[in-house]
Amino acid sequence: xxxxxxxxxxxxxxxxxxxxxxxxxxxxxxxxxxxxxxxxxxxxxxxxxxxxxxxxxxxxxxxxxxxxxxxxxxxxxxxxxxxxxxxxxxxxxxxxxxxxxxxxxxxxxxxxxxxxxxxxxxxxxxxxxxxxxxxxxxxxxxxxxxxxxxxxxxxxxxxxxxxxxxxxxxxxxxxxxxxxxxxxxxxxxxxxxxxxxxxxxxxxxxxxxxxxxxxxxxxxxxxxxxxxxxxxxxxxxxxxxxxxxxxxxxxxxxxxxxxxxxxxxxxxxxxxxxxxxxxxxxxxxxxxxxxxxxxxxxxx
Amino acid sequence: xxxxxxxxxxxxxxxxxxxxxxxxxxxxxxxxxxxxxxxxxxxxxxxxxxxxxxxxxxxxxxxxxxxxxxxxxxxxxxxxxxxxxxxxxxxxxxxxxxxxxxxxxxxxxxxxxxxxxxxxxxxxxxxxxxxxxxxxxxxxxxxxxxxxxxxxxxxxxxxxxxxxxxxxxxxxxxxxxxxxxxxxxxxxxxxxxxxxxxxxxxxxxxxxxxxxxxxxxxxxxxxxxxxxxxxxxxxxxxxxxxxxxxxxxxxxxxxxxxxxxxxxxxxxxxxxxxxxxxxxxxxxxxxxxxxxxxxxxxxx
Amino acid sequence: xxxxxxxxxxxxxxxxxxxxxxxxxxxxxxxxxxxxxxxxxxxxxxxxxxxxxxxxxxxxxxxxxxxxxxxxxxxxxxxxxxxxxxxxxxxxxxxxxxxxxxxxxxxxxxxxxxxxxxxxxxxxxxxxxxxxxxxxxxxxxxxxxxxxxxxxxxxxxxxxxxxxxxxxxxxxxxxxxxxxxxxxxxxxxxxxxxxxxxxxxxxxxxxxxxxxxxxxxxxxxxxxxxxxxxxxxxxxxxxxxxxxxxxxxxxxxxxxxxxxxxxxxxxxxxxxxxxxxxxxxxxxxxxxxxxxxxxxxxxx
Numbered sequence: 001x002x003x004x005x006x007x008x009x010x011x012x013x014x015x016x017x018x019x020x021x022x023x024x025x026x027x028x029x030x031x032x033x034x035x036x037x038x039x040x041x042x043x044x045x046x047x048x049x050x051x052x053x054x055x056x057x058x059x060x061x062x063x064x065x066x067x068x069x070x071x072x073x074x075x076x077x078x079x080x081x082x083x084x085x086x087x088x089x090x091x092x093x094x095x096x097x098x099x100x101x102x103x104x105x106x107x108x109x110x111x112x113x114x115x116x117x118x119x120x121x122x123x124x125x126x127x128x129x130x131x132x133x134x135x136x137x138x139x140x141x142x143x144x145x146x147x148x149x150x151x152x153x154x155x156x157x158x159x160x161x162x163x164x165x166x167x168x169x170x171x172x173x174x175x176x177x178x179x180x181x182x183x184x185x186x187x188x189x190x191x192x193x194x195x196x197x198x199x200x201x202x203x204x205x206x207x208x209x210x211x212x213x214x215x216x217x218x219x220x221x222x223x224x225x226x227x228x229x230x231x232x233x234x235x236x237x238x239x240x241x242x243x244x245x246x247x248x249x250x251x252x253x254x255x256x257x258x259x260x261x262x263x264x265x266x267x268x269x270x271x272x273x274x275x276x277x278x279x280x281x282x283x284x285x286x287x288x289x290x291x292x293x294x295x296x297x298x299x300x
Numbered sequence: 301x302x303x304x305x306x307x308x309x310x311x312x313x314x315x316x317x318x319x320x321x322x323x324x325x326x327x328x329x330x331x332x333x334x335x336x337x338x339x340x341x342x343x344x345x346x347x348x349x350x351x352x353x354x355x356x357x358x359x360x361x362x363x364x365x366x367x368x369x370x371x372x373x374x375x376x377x378x379x380x381x382x383x384x385x386x387x388x389x390x391x392x393x394x395x396x397x398x399x400x401x402x403x404x405x406x407x408x409x410x411x412x413x414x415x416x417x418x419x420x421x422x423x424x425x426x427x428x429x430x431x432x433x434x435x436x437x438x439x440x441x442x443x444x445x446x447x448x449x450x451x452x453x454x455x456x457x458x459x460x461x462x463x464x465x466x467x468x469x470x471x472x473x474x475x476x477x478x479x480x481x482x483x484x485x486x487x488x489x490x491x492x493x494x495x496x497x498x499x500x501x502x503x504x505x506x507x508x509x510x511x512x513x514x515x516x517x518x519x520x521x522x523x524x525x526x527x528x529x530x531x532x533x534x535x536x537x538x539x540x541x542x543x544x545x546x547x548x549x550x551x552x553x554x555x556x557x558x559x560x561x562x563x564x565x566x567x568x569x570x571x572x573x574x575x576x577x578x579x580x581x582x583x584x585x586x587x588x589x590x591x592x593x594x595x596x597x598x599x600x
Numbered sequence: 601x602x603x604x605x606x607x608x609x610x611x612x613x614x615x616x617x618x619x620x621x622x623x624x625x626x627x628x629x630x631x632x633x634x635x636x637x638x639x640x641x642x643x644x645x646x647x648x649x650x651x652x653x654x655x656x657x658x659x660x661x662x663x664x665x666x667x668x669x670x671x672x673x674x675x676x677x678x679x680x681x682x683x684x685x686x687x688x689x690x691x692x693x694x695x696x697x698x699x700x701x702x703x704x705x706x707x708x709x710x711x712x713x714x715x716x717x718x719x720x721x722x723x724x725x726x727x728x729x730x731x732x733x734x735x736x737x738x739x740x741x742x743x744x745x746x747x748x749x750x751x752x753x754x755x756x757x758x759x760x761x762x763x764x765x766x767x768x769x770x771x772x773x774x775x776x777x778x779x780x781x782x783x784x785x786x787x788x789x790x791x792x793x794x795x796x797x798x799x800x801x802x803x804x805x806x807x808x809x810x811x812x813x814x815x816x817x818x819x820x821x822x823x824x825x826x827x828x829x830x831x832x833x834x835x836x837x838x839x840x841x842x843x844x845x846x847x848x849x850x851x852x853x854x855x856x857x858x859x860x861x862x863x864x865x866x867x868x869x870x871x872x873x874x875x876x877x878x879x880x881x882x883x884x885x886x887x888x889x890x891x892x893x894x895x896x897x898x899x900x
Binding site for chain 3: 324325326328335355357358359360361362374377378379381382383386504506507508509553554555567568578
């Protein structure tokens with residue numbers, strides 16, 4: 001019976017080890033492909049062909065076509081909520097087939113980003129820090145039989161390589177040569193505080209509700225020394241032309257103001273945001289997002 | 301060899317037990333977030349951080365913004381096809397941050413619904429019966445590090461709690477205090493039969509095809525003593541104003557009438573419905589859904 | 601210790617066998633249901649009720665309503681990237697409840713297609729070859745308790761049968777009677793080369809980007825004896841009326857031409873395609889897809 005117990009223990013350990021080794025075979029996709037055709041499914045089929053143990057998820061495939069900035073933003077917004085070890089494949093690639101590099105970035109937290117190095121990594125590199133970047137060697141890391149196709153790197157290089165990395169078929173060092181710790185960077189307006197005014201940019205909309213999300217974080221915002229209920233004066237510019245000007249309270253919940261009224265709040269990323277309660281701030285006030293949008297906030 | 305066999309049997313049993321214990325770690329999401337941003341992915345990342353054994357699915361994330369009634373309807377329409385033990389997380393939450401309670405309802409069938417108690421549970425509570433309701437104690441059941449964020453309970457409370465419940469990290473009794481078996485209820489017109497006329501409501505459209513789905517079930521409909529091919533007289537009102545009036549046959553298949561012609565049929569939920577064969581009844585006749593819509597049906 | 605090693609080896613083998621037996625329990629859905637209601641989720645719930653070991657994926661649920669041709673096209677485009685053994689469930693079914701047969705086609709590669717035989721199998725049968733077709737016997741292969749519902753075969757017959765086949769609950773021979781190796785076929789224009797002109801059809805658009813995909817493959821295209829950079833003359837007709845005429849280079853990458861300029865390239869399926877660099881060829885030139893569209897290409 002003693003033997004039985006020992007062997008049993010050994011095997012339970014063995015099973016646990018096998019299972020832990022199998023953990024976080026997570027592969028998360030993002031693209032501007034949309035969900036109307038078969039492109040996303042082809043990428044997932046390729047991944048399942050690498051290993052059926054992989055767990056496949058999505059950020060979104062509704063990135064506006066060719067919009068690298070939004071790809072960068074969605075990665076930064078989302079990756080932090082996924083476990084260490086997760087492999088992300090992001091394919092917004094207007095320069096497919098040109099000289100842009102295909103890379104895998106490993107962050108300090110131990111997540112991997114498989115993508116063209118075309119600006120997509122701008123925000124992840126800033127916020128999470130670069131542990132190492134390698135250029136994908138397409139001689140070794142390309143779906144067999146795909147060498148005649150020039151235009152679907154998402155399927156033949158990125159999905160294939162991401163799947164093999166996530167499944168443990170290859171290690172990070174098998175990706176290709178190490179690059180210097182730099183990524184192609186999209187320039188954007190940083191948030192700052194000067195003489196009682198906070199300036200910032202609108203990187204993204206909370207598109208489903210039409211809320212305005214700025215790049216001004218809660219810590220910088222504290223310099224206005226506000227308490228909930230205080231009134232703020234807000235101006236919004238596109239290319240330095242004023243598009244919106246108005247007053248609104250700083251509130252913790254949308255229902256703090258009447259339906260249709262504006263409020264300022266910290267969004268789920270703890271950044272300063274503007275909304276109309278139960279209505280659409282963006283459409284109502286024709287305020288949108290991108291590098292050409294500027295926000296000014298002061299205490300009233 | 302005898303020992304080997306016994307040990308082998310023991311381990312196979314062991315493996316089977318482990319596998320059965322791992323069954324139905326199913327977590328199904330619904331929201332009004334849309335699929336264009338990273339919100340749904342952030343919820344799924346949080347769930348994978350709880351346990352990579354979870355199996356994540358969706359009802360829809362295209363509930364019209366703030367439309368609690370449709371959230372209630374989609375849960376009722378869909379939950380019945382999922383196995384017992386499934387955990388649903390529904391986040392349509394216009395009152396986020398207000399005093400509405402966050403709850404988990406356990407149905408008599410043994411499914412769990414994690415949601416704000418704002419009317420979302422109206423139809424599931426009616427149709428499946430309440431076994432127990434508990435209020436989510438956010439002191440214990442909230443994503444670590446999320447206490448400064450006021451506006452994304454979907455990620456920090458509902459997805460996190462649903463994932464821990466589905467993964468067996470917590471039991472139902474760990475959710476929080478037991479509440480009385482009542483939910484916040486949205487009032488709606490019930491179906492009835494009187495003097496040869498059946499009245500009812502249009503809770504939802506079969507939106508992809510523009511078919512009209514009523515809340516009149518097949519059993520009540522039998523009181524008209526119809527056989528297939530019989531002609532019906534149908535009137536549809538919005539706020540008591542007549543919007544549509546016409547005759548149509550009771551049919552088992554769309555192709556029983558010519559392309560573009562109306563028919564009455566029992567839909568996949570066995571409720572009375574109206575359609576145009578291969579065309580869109582809703583758009584053609586400007587008939588939509590909600591509590592203000594009434595239907596009258598009689599035999600011709 | 602020798603015993604321990606042998607037993608260990610035996611069990612590791614045993615685990616590997618169990619895992620390989622569990623491999624490719626892949627079920628891939630396609631429909632024209634959209635993602636706004638609960639229909640897709642109901643199908644997946646039914647599949648999870650059959651076996652929680654199944655891995656569920658999607659091609660798309662945004663096939664235009666009742667468009668059998670696009671259903672056929674998306675299967676052909678996508679299935680080749682999924683492993684052998686994968687079960688596809690395709691539900692674009694305008695004739696639901698009529699006399700069209702419900703079938704499962706097994707291809708020579710060993711994939712299974714569960715669908716109404718209404719033209720959906722046209723292209724898969726041509727490109728992958730038919731190993732065997734069986735008619736679904738609904739007496740045996742129908743979700744218990746669903747016999748009163750006439751209109752949701754996708755859930756009650758196709759998803760249920762596909763799930764049981766993918767999970768190994770039934771074998772292919774349990775589907776129903778063997779049929780002759782023929783499918784209902786949609787007629788379409790084949791590609792050909794004659795006197796220096798290549799003619800073909802536009803089966804589909806690369807809808808997200810508005811690129812034009814033809815059915816002219818790379819091998820036929822070689823008969824024009826082109827090298828990259830050569831100029832082509834392209835005419836496009838709808839019902840023999842000229843809609844577009846212009847010159848463009850044959851290029852390997854979109855960025856080979858200026859933004860907004862046309863190019864001809866081999867798409868990810870290695871078929872001849874037309875695009876505007878970073879713009880939408882289809883919308884700009886009012887060129888769409890379907891059997892009534894013809895393309896003519898010659899060397900300039």
